[in-house]
Amino acid sequence: MTIAICPGSFDPVTNGHIDIFERASKMFDEVIVGVFNNINKKPLFTVEERVALLKQATAHIPNVKVDCFAGLLADYAHQKNAHVIVRGLRDANDFLYEFPRAMLIKNMAPDIENIFLTTDNKYYHVSSSAIRELAQFGGNITHLVPHCVELAIHEKIKRVPTSK
Numbered sequence: 087m088t089i090a091i092c093p094g095s096f097d098p099v100t101n102g103h104i105d106i107f108e109r110a111s112k113m114f115d116e117v118i119v120g121v122f123n124n125i126n127k128k129p130l131f132t133v134e135e136r137v138a139l140l141k142q143a144t145a146h147i148p149n150v151k152v153d154c155f156a157g158l159l160a161d162y163a164h165q166k167n168a169h170v171i172v173r174g175l176r177d178a179n180d181f182l183y184e185f186p187r188a189m190l191i192k193n194m195a196p197d198i199e200n201i202f203l204t205t206d207n208k209y210y211h212v213s214s215s216a217i218r219e220l221a222q223f224g225g226n227i228t229h230l231v232p233h234c235v236e237l238a239i240h241e242k243i244k245r246v247p248t249s250k
Contacts, residue, residue, distance in 0.1 A: 090114040090170035090201070093159055095124040096136050098235045099143050100217055102209030106174035109203055111147045118166055119144065121154040130218055130242055143232040160195040172201045176210045 090110055096103060096119070110117045121136050123129065131139065133154050140152040155162040163171060171191060173184050181202070188200035205212075212230050220227050221239045228236060 087115040088170065089116045089118065089166060089168040090172050091118045091120045091159070091163055091166065091168045092172045092174075093120040093122060093155075093162075095127060095129070095214070096121055096140060097124075097127065097129045097131055097214050098217060098231060098239060099136070099140050100209070100212045100214060100231050100235075101229070102174065102176065102205050102212045104143060104232060105206050105209055106172065106203050107144055107150055108147055110172045110201075111149050113201075114170060114172075115149060117147075117150045117172070118168060119150060119152045120159070120162060121152065122156060122159075131238070135238070139232075139235050139238055142234040158194070160191050160198060163195065163198050169197055170199050170201055172203060174205055175202050176205045176213070 090113070092107060092110060094103070107117060107119060119140055121133055121140065123133050137152050137154050144150045144152060153166075159171065163169070171188070173188070175181050175184065184202065188202075191198055191200060217227055217230055217239070220230075221243055227239065231239070
């Protein structure tokens with residue numbers, strides 16, 4: 087059984103993330119979406135809230151499980167018996183950010199492979215930080231995040247969701 091981990095802060099999860107999870111789920115027996123708290127960011131949602139939203143947003147993908155972790159990704163992967171790390175890339179900037187991290191993991195844990203999946207063209211401009219900013223200023227995020235996430239964002243920032 088091949089287990090893959092899709093790590094990220096997912097604050098919030100976007101349709102671009104969901105696209106990556108769906109595609110990874112066709113490649114591996116089990117995909118673990120591993121939520122962590124990025125210490126370099128001020129989160130909108132707690133880790134627990136993100137896990138709950140991800141569980142709702144991925145409920146339609148039977149072989150996706152959602153979990154959270156702290157510490158080194160390589161250690162977490164070994165705990166879960168995962169030998170693949172899947173990362174989504176929107177553009178060259180994402181690659182420049184992710185590649186050194188992948189090489190560090192490969193150095194620490196040679197048995198773990200790093201796989202990069204490029205996003206669907208319709209999501210290349212979608213990032214969690216852009217979603218938070220759009221929502222703060224009343225922009226329409228309806229087609230950028232799962233419905234449950236849209237409602238949670240509007241509740242968190244106390245804005246009425248835009249109509250569909």
